[in-house]
Each structure stands twice: as structure tokens, then as C-alpha cells.
Amino acid sequence: MEFGDGLELGLPCVHCGLCLDTCPTYKISGSEAASPRGRIYIMEAIGAGELAFDDEAAGHLETCLGCRACESACPSGVDYSRRIDEFRPRLAASKRRSELWRKFSRRLHGNTRIFDVGLKAARVVDSLGLRRLRRRIPFFSLLPGRTASSNGVELSPLQRSNVHQPPYPRARVALLRGCIADRAMPGLNRDAVEVLQRNGIEIVELHDQVCCGALDLHEGRRSEALALARANVDIFSGALQRGEVDFVVSTAAGCGAQLREYGKLLGGDSDYREAAALLSERHRDICELLVELGFEKPRAPGATAGGKAGALAYHDACHLLHGCKVEAAPRAICEAATGTAPLDLGENSICCGSAGTYNLQQRTMAGRLGARKAELARISGAGVIAVANVGCMLQLSRALDLAGLRIEVRHPIELLAQAYRGSPGAKAGPEAKR
Amino acid sequence: MLLDTAIKKRLRDIVGPEGMVEGAAALKVYECDGYTLEKAKPELVLLPGSTDEVRRVLCELHGAGIPFVPRGAGTGVSGGCLPAGIPVMVGSSRMRRIRSIDLDNARAEVEAGVVNLEISRAVAEHGYYYAPDPSSQSACTIGGNVAENSGGPHTLKYGVTLNHVLGLEMVLPDGELLRIENNGEQVGYDLLGIVTGSEGTLGVITAAIVKLLKKPEAVATLLAVFPGVLEASRAVSDIIAAGLLPAAMEMMDAMVIEAVEAAYGFGFPDDAGAVLIVELDGLEAGLDAACVRVVQACEGQGASEVRRAADEEERALLWKSRKRAFGAMGRLTPAYCTQDGVVPRSRLPEIVEIIAEVSQRHSLRIATLMHAGDGNVHPLILYDDKDQSQVEHVIMAGNEILGACLDLGGSVSGEHGIGVEKIALMSQAFDQEALQAMADLRAVFNPSGLCNPHKVLPSDRSCMEVKRPGPRGGG
Numbered sequence: 001m002e003f004g005d006g007l008e009l010g011l012p013c014v015h016c017g018l019c020l021d022t023c024p025t026y027k028i029s030g031s032e033a034a035s036p037r038g039r040i041y042i043m044e045a046i047g048a049g050e051l052a053f054d055d056e057a058a059g060h061l062e063t064c065l066g067c068r069a070c071e072s073a074c075p076s077g078v079d080y081s082r083r084i085d086e087f088r089p090r091l092a093a094s095k096r097r098s099e100l101w102r103k104f105s106r107r108l109h110g111n112t113r114i115f116d117v118g119l120k121a122a123r124v125v126d127s128l129g130l131r132r133l134r135r136r137i138p139f140f141s142l143l144p145g146r147t148a149s150s151n152g153v154e155l156s157p158l159q160r161s162n163v164h165q166p167p168y169p170r171a172r173v174a175l176l177r178g179c180i181a182d183r184a185m186p187g188l189n190r191d192a193v194e195v196l197q198r199n200g201i202e203i204v205e206l207h208d209q210v211c212c213g214a215l216d217l218h219e220g221r222r223s224e225a226l227a228l229a230r231a232n233v234d235i236f237s238g239a240l241q242r243g244e245v246d247f248v249v250s251t252a253a254g255c256g257a258q259l260r261e262y263g264k265l266l267g268g269d270s271d272y273r274e275a276a277a278l279l280s281e282r283h284r285d286i287c288e289l290l291v292e293l294g295f296e297k298p299r300a301p302g303a304t305a306g307g308k309a310g311a312l313a314y315h316d317a318c319h320l321l322h323g324c325k326v327e328a329a330p331r332a333i334c335e336a337a338t339g340t341a342p343l344d345l346g347e348n349s350i351c352c353g354s355a356g357t358y359n360l361q362q363r364t365m366a367g368r369l370g371a372r373k374a375e376l377a378r379i380s381g382a383g384v385i386a387v388a389n390v391g392c393m394l395q396l397s398r399a400l401d402l403a404g405l406r407i408e409v410r411h412p413i414e415l416l417a418q419a420y421r422g423s424p425g426a427k428a429g430p431e432a433k434r
Numbered sequence: 435m436l437l438d439t440a441i442k443k444r445l446r447d448i449v450g451p452e453g454m455v456e457g458a459a460a461l462k463v464y465e466c467d468g469y470t471l472e473k474a475k476p477e478l479v480l481l482p483g484s485t486d487e488v489r490r491v492l493c494e495l496h497g498a499g500i501p502f503v504p505r506g507a508g509t510g511v512s513g514g515c516l517p518a519g520i521p522v523m524v525g526s527s528r529m530r531r532i533r534s535i536d537l538d539n540a541r542a543e544v545e546a547g548v549v550n551l552e553i554s555r556a557v558a559e560h561g562y563y564y565a566p567d568p569s570s571q572s573a574c575t576i577g578g579n580v581a582e583n584s585g586g587p588h589t590l591k592y593g594v595t596l597n598h599v600l601g602l603e604m605v606l607p608d609g610e611l612l613r614i615e616n617n618g619e620q621v622g623y624d625l626l627g628i629v630t631g632s633e634g635t636l637g638v639i640t641a642a643i644v645k646l647l648k649k650p651e652a653v654a655t656l657l658a659v660f661p662g663v664l665e666a667s668r669a670v671s672d673i674i675a676a677g678l679l680p681a682a683m684e685m686m687d688a689m690v691i692e693a694v695e696a697a698y699g700f701g702f703p704d705d706a707g708a709v710l711i712v713e714l715d716g717l718e719a720g721l722d723a724a725c726v727r728v729v730q731a732c733e734g735q736g737a738s739e740v741r742r743a744a745d746e747e748e749r750a751l752l753w754k755s756r757k758r759a760f761g762a763m764g765r766l767t768p769a770y771c772t773q774d775g776v777v778p779r780s781r782l783p784e785i786v787e788i789i790a791e792v793s794q795r796h797s798l799r800i801a802t803l804m805h806a807g808d809g810n811v812h813p814l815i816l817y818d819d820k821d822q823s824q825v826e827h828v829i830m831a832g833n834e835i836l837g838a839c840l841d842l843g844g845s846v847s848g849e850h851g852i853g854v855e856k857i858a859l860m861s862q863a864f865d866q867e868a869l870q871a872m873a874d875l876r877a878v879f880n881p882s883g884l885c886n887p888h889k890v891l892p893s894d895r896s897c898m899e900v901k902r903p904g905p906r907g908g909g
Binding site: 015 | 464
């Protein structure tokens with residue numbers, strides 16, 4: 001680096017505009033104020049005192065999904081998410097958020113019963129045939145209800161996995177369970193454990209893990225996010241340093257991308273800098289890990305994958321594609337699980353509108369982005385869409401429901417687990433025993 | 435303030451609330467494009483959703499005598515859509531429909547706001563693509579491409595935007611809708627040629643009918659490493675002299691290589707003084723033989739290494755490194771000024787020596803990127819925008835290089851346009867009569883002068899003798 005200024009915010013934006021068309025909100029609205037270059041310009045102008053930080057300016061920044069597609073497109077390496085994250089506390093402090101939302105959003109993560117209650121209610125409503133109606137109610141609309149893939153017995157991963165640890169593990173990993181995944185789709189983590197163990201990977205359960213802090217960071221609660229990051233670094237990096245685990249694995253791309261940011265996030269904290277960087281470096285998305293270590297190809301791919309007839313399309317989760325730069329691995333998992341390369345949904349680098357709590361706050365834009373995906377899904381002719389992030393799964397399910405499309409949404413790992421179970425002569429996995 | 439509430443209301447009625455950008459923060463964003471040195475905030479940005487809305491907007495503005503400027507994606511690098519003294523901006527970003535694709539006749543009709551690369555994406559599955567590929571093709575719009583007559587690396591063989599436009603739909607500054615089509619042979623005057631490259635000074639382009647090409651059967655991309663820019667530019671002439679017409683011949687000097695290597699890690703050799711990217715395409719048969727002749731020509735000029743991209747992945751990375759080189763310069767310098775000059779290809783070695791001499795004399799680092807096959811040079815003058823004395827030298831250095839391009843029989847713009855940036859150089863490039871003829875031509879389309887005034891041609895209001903370069907660029 002040959003020049004000093006702006007170092008803390010990374011490399012300078014040279015205003016080339018290559019990011020514009022990768023930005024979902026620019027694509028939808030056509031306004032450059034809703035583009036990454038525009039938002040950077042607004043933030044810089046506010047910083048330089050040329051522009052007031054008023055409701056209008058805050059509104060342009062708030063419509064940012066944080067999907068980071070612009071970072072993938074930026075030739076100058078501008079750290080966009082860091083810039084906007086610096087701004088989020090100011091956005092949160094502005095009076096645009098209601099007290100109710102603040103309270104609610106604080107309880108979204110962690111050991112809250114909000115999901116359990118909501119999930120039960122959603123199933124009841126769905127069983128009364130009111131699912132389409134429920135899909136129109138904020139928050140409630142996002143819950144999986146009866147269409148979810150979590151249609152098994154809900155047990156925490158450890159209770160099942162203890163019994164089936166591979167005797168000679170090829171690697172030992174800790175699984176970051178993810179608050180929302182664990183509540184809304186417990187079947188996913190169960191499948192993850194099953195798939196990992198079947199591939200000779202031992203799961204080391206780290207009990208005191210906490211929320212990754214991504215939602216707090218997006219809500220501008222920086223100190224809370226940092227506290228959560230430190231707690232997780234204590235737990236996961238401790239286990240990495242002691243050699244108890246080789247990798248930390250996540251099934252939710254949003255949480256995974258956050259772990260990868262810990263190094264930067266805690267870069268200014270001399271006590272945590274190295275341990276945080278270690279955790280960021282040793283994080284793997286589950287698909288990425290399986291491809292990296294090699295994984296067993298199901299003998300009867302596609303036998304039960306997806307459950308129904310219909311081609312499979314893969315859609316990139318932004319935090320996996322742009323946040324973790326993982327593109328090929330989940331496609332390879334899908335291909336192994338179904339026997340054919342997944343279809344391209346089109347506009348793969350464009351966010352579905354989920355984006356953390358975005359679809360709870362910016363409902364109009366999120367709804368339009370979701371509808372755009374649903375339309376692409378309809379055109380693709382897919383019967384199943386695979387996506388490797390819980391938030392996207394919930395958002396896409398709702399969008400497809402609202403569009404009246406009967407297309408299933410699955411995590412690639414669920415498809416793989418299902419293909420394993422359907423394979424003749426499959427090893428006695430947890431599911432096979434039941 | 436030219437706009438009163440009554441006219442704003444009428445305009446809002448036409449474009450709807452989503453087509454109206456009027457907040458202070460949002461307007462701030464529109465104060466410049468890829469050329470950031472000069473800035474001016476519009477009073478209102480309109481984003482019409484259809485040709486009819488554009489027509490009605492322009493009627494309204496014409497009636498009220500209000501000047502306006504068209505804008506695509508704002509990726510231009512000569513300030514062509516700078517709203518200086520222009521209250522209203524008319525953007526195409528909500529006109530993004532591909533109206534029709536006619537593969538039998540290999541053409542597509544697209545609205546002005548369609549992004550260049552989107553056309554190729556839409557027809558890729560049938561083996562077609564849209565050939566002009568400016569470096570900003572993932573963001574820039576067809577309307578903007580037509581306005582600037584954009585080029586790109588592959589113009590050497592395939593030509594510029596004009597060679598790929600079969601028809602245009604535009605709205606004249608008084609609101610009249612005009613369709614220009616060229617079905618086959620050109621009969622009468624070439625109106626497409628007049629409008630294409632007019633930098634938004636003749637009216638607002640609302641749609642274009644573009645040519646689609648079948649993807650070549652085979653492509654070979656070679657990377658040749660030279661000790662210096664001089665050797666590489668001689669090799670360019672030798673390749674052409676050998677009777678070959680590569681699809682592209684792109685040169686990057688050591689400084690550009692350093693920046694793109696930092697950004698993309700392609701694996702260029704550390705000691706490379708210059709690299710030449712030569713792409714050959716066409717039929718499978720004969721391609722290997724052509725490659726051999728390129729290798730011979732390069733080695734004849736002292737290339738230390740010539741390798742062929744092993745697979746599509748390597749080829750894609752090589753092109754990514756090249757096409758995003760402008761943006762990647764942010765890794766070497768806080769600011770830079772992009773110049774866009776042209777010389778006859780055979781005189782590339784001379785301009786290379788002049789650039790080196792200018793660089794030394796002004797103590798400025800100048801990185802050079804070239805569409806070498808076309809003789810189009812992009813010297814990127816690196817500087818610190820906080821050092822005012824350096825800025826003065828940048829201005830002088832840029833003018834000296836462009837002046838030398840003219841002296842060598844070339845031009846002051848290959849593809850970036852004149853905009854506001856190079857207005858002062860126009861009187862160097864053309865005599866008064868030629869400029870008057872151009873002004874007369876503009877008046878045929880734009881008699882009121884309301885459409886994008888003070889651009890391209892020197893006028894009373896925009897006559898700035900000392901031009902300051904843009905600190906940044908792309909293209």
C-alpha cells in the first residue's frame with residue numbers, strides 16, 4: 001500500500017460504476033442513489049459534511065441489502081460492507097426504527113422462544129389451509145410452516161450424532177448451528193451431521209457457542225456484535241488452538257460469512273486479533289469442506305433427491321458467493337445428489353431479498369426481489385431450488401408460495417442426505433435406523 | 435432554479451413517483467459520472483419507463499425551454515452527461531426491456547437502458563453474442579454505447595458500436611419520435627452514422643436494433659511477455675504485417691501489470707516490461723497455424739515467453755485482468771487521469787517514447803494500456819490529488835501527449851468521447867470551418883440547443899483554455 005488515507009476504510013472508490021448492475025436495488029429501482037457507487041458517494045459526502053444525514057439519505061443507505069455483490073464486481077477492491085457497517089450504528093440510532101422493531105430484532109437470535117411459538121402457530125394456520133394468507137403477514141409469512149423440510153423429529157444435533165461418530169475420523173469439525181437454522185429448520189443441521197459423519201468427519205459439539213452476531217451488526221448494534229464475536233472466538237478458536245477441531249463448519253452462509261469477517265472485525269483488538277483471524281481462516285461452508293476433503297457420491301443419485309419429479313436449479317446465496325467466494329462446491333454437491341448438473345436460475349449473483357432482517361424491514365423491495373426470483377424459477381421449469389442459506393430458503397419459499405408455484409426449496413446438504421438414504425446398501429446412518 | 439412546482443408536478447404525472455429523483459442526497463449522486471473532476475448537481479433526475487414517457491417529458495421540457503441531459507449508467511469518462519448549467523437529467527435506467535430477438539436475421543431490438551452484456555447473456559444459449567465489448571460492458575447501457583460510439587478490445591476485428599447498430603429509435607429535443615432503420619444497403623445519407631457517437635447532443639436514444647454475431651467456432655488467446663513497451667508495440671505491427679487480423683491485441687505495461695496482478699493474481703511474470711494479449715478467433719482450421727505466426731512475430735521482437743491460455747478459465751481470468759485494469763489502478767495510486775489518444779498503428783513506438791519522455795520531464799508515473807491493434811493508447815497518469823502542483827503537471831502532461839497524438843496523425847479520442855473533458859482540444863484538432871459545420875449539423879436535430887448543451891463543441895460558455903484532467907477513469 002503506497003498511500004495512507006482511507007486505509008481504515010480500505011481502498012478508494014474510483015467511481016468507475018462497474019458495481020451498478022450487480023446491485024439488486026439498482027436493478028429494481030433504476031436509481032443510482034440505490035446503487036453501491038451512489039451509497040458510497042452519499043456516505044462520503046455525509047462524512048465530509050457536504051450532505052446532511054437526514055431521513056432521505058438514511059433511506060438510501062437502509063435499502064442496501066448488504067449482499068456484497070458489488071464487492072465481487074469491484075476492480076479496486078473497495079471494502080463496501082465495511083463502509084456501510086460503519087454507518088449502521090448511525091442508521092440504527094436514527095428515529096426511523098420503531099421501539100417495537102428494536103425490541104423484536106434483539107430477540108431474533110439466541111435462545112428465544114419467538115421462533116418456537118411462531119413455528120407452531122404457522123403449522124396450525126397452514127393446516128387450516130390458510131397458508132397463502134399467512135404469507136402476507138410480516139415475519140409470520142417467513143416461517144416455514146407445513147411446507148418446511150423440517151418435517152422430522154426435532155432433536156439437537158448432538159443427541160443423534162454421539163452414537164455415530166466415525167471411528168477413524170478424517171477430520172474433526174465443530175458445527176456452527178446458527179440460531180435461526182436451528183429453530184426454523186432443525187432437519188438441516190441433523191442432515192449436516194449425518195452427511196459429515198458418513199464422510200468420516202467427526203463432529204465435536206461446542207456447547208457454549210453463541211449467535212454469530214451478523215444480525216446485530218446489520219442492525220447497527222456494533223458492540224453487541226463484537227461481544228458475540230469475542231465469545232465465539234473464545235470457544236471455536238480455543239478448540240482450534242488446542243487441536244480439538246480442524247475446521248469450523250456452517251450450513252448457513254450468512255453465519256459463515258460473518259465468521260470470516262471476525263478477523264477484520266476484531267483486527268483492532270490486540271487480545272483477539274490472532275485468534276479471530278485463525279477462526280476466519282479455518283471456517284468452511286459445509287459444501288466447501290466436503291468438496292475440499294472429497295465426499296462419497298451417492299450410489300443412487302436422484303432416487304429421492306428433491307422428493308418429486310422436476311429438475312433441480314441451484315441459486316447462489318449472496319453470503320456464500322460474495323461473502324465467502326464459494327461458487328462451485330454447492331453445485332458439485334447438488335450434482336452428486338441428483339446425478340445431473342443443476343440448472344442455472346439466471347441472475348445468480350442477484351439477491352433474493354432475504355438479507356438478514358432486510359425482508360422484515362424493507363418489505364416492499366424484498367417482496368419485489370422475491371417475486372423476480374419466483375418468475376425466474378417459473379421460467380427455468382425447475383421443480384426444486386437448492387440454496388445454501390436458511391434465510392434465502394425462507395424468503396424463496398414465501399416468494400414461490402405467493403406466486404402460486406409448487407417448487408420446493410432445499411439446502412444442497414438436505415438433497416445429499418436424502419440421496420444417501422435412498423442409496424441401496426447405504427450404511428446405517430441415523431435416518432436409516434429409524 | 436428554473437423548475438417551478440407546476441412543471442415538476444406535470445413531469446411527475448408523466449413518469450410517476452418512481453421515475454422522479456429529487457431528494458438532495460439522491461441528486462448529489464448524479465453530479466458526476468466516471469469523470470469526477472468537474473461536478474454539477476442537477477435539479478431533477480427523471481427516469482422514464484418507456485419511449486412514450488420520454489417523448490412526453492421532452493415535449494414538456496421543450497415547451498418550457500428547459501435544458502436537459504441524457505444519462506445511461508454514468509460510466510462515461512469524459513463527462514458527457516455532466517449537468518453543468520442543465521437542470522434536468524433524463525436517465526434510461528428504467529428502460530431495460532429486450533423488445534425482440536430475431537435470430538433468423540441475427541438482430542435484437544433493445545431499449546436504451548439495457549446493459550451491454552445483458553444482450554449477449556440473452557442470446558448466449560443459441561450461440562450468439564453482441565460484439566462491442568467496452569471494459570465497462572457489465573454496467574454500461576446500449577443507449578450510452580450508441581451515444582459514445584463505444585469500442586472495446588475486440589474493435590480491431592469487429593469494429594465499434596456503429597458497425598453493430600442497424601437501427602435507432604430516438605426522441606428529438608422537441609419531443610418528436612424518430613426511427614432510423616438501415617435494412618440492408620445504406621440508401622441516402624447515413625443518419626445512423628450521425629447519431630452514433632453524437633454524445634447525447636442530438637436527442638435521447640430510447641432503443642436500438644443491434645446486430646447479433648454467431649460466436650466464433652474457435653478462440654485462441656495468447657500472452658506474450660516483452661522486455662518493454664517498445665518491443666511489444668513493434669510486435670503489434672509485425673503481426674499485422676504478417677497478414678493476420680487478430681480479434682484483439684491489447685498491451686499493458688509494467689505498472690498496469692503490477693496493479694492487475696495485485697487485484698487478480700493471474701500470474702504475470704515479475705520482470706515483464708510489457709505484455710501483449712493477442713486473441714485469434716474464427717474457424718478451428720488454421721487457428722493453430724496463425725498462433726504459430728503470432729509466436730514468431732513476438733519472438734522476433736524479443737518476447738521472452740509466449741503462452742496460450744490453456745482453457746476457458748485461464749482465458750477468462752486473463753480478460754478479466756485486462757478489462758478491469760482501469761479500476762484496479764486504485765491499488766497503486768489515490769488518483770489517476772486516463773487519457774485516450776489514437777495514433778496510426780505504425781507510430782506506436784514513437785508515442786511510447788514520447789510518453790516516457792513526458793513522464794520523465796514532469797516526474798510523473800504514467801502507466802500505459804493500449805488497444806494496440808487500433809493504435810488507441812490509454813496513458814494513465816498517476817498522481818496525488820492533494821498535491822496541487824502535481825495536478826498542474828498532470829494537466830500539462832496529458833495535453834502534451836494528446837498534442838503529440840495529433841502531430842503523429844492521430845486523434846484526441848479513440849472511444850471515450852469529448853464530453854467536457856476534451857472540448858478545448860477540439861479547436862486544436864479541427865479548424866473553425868469544420869467546427870462550424872458540426873455545429874450546423876447539430877442544429878438540424880437540436881435547433882433549440884436544449885439537449886445536452888456545452889458538450890463536444892467549444893462554445894462561448896464552455897471555452898476553458900486550461901483543461902484539468904479527470905482524476906479517475908474507466909473504459
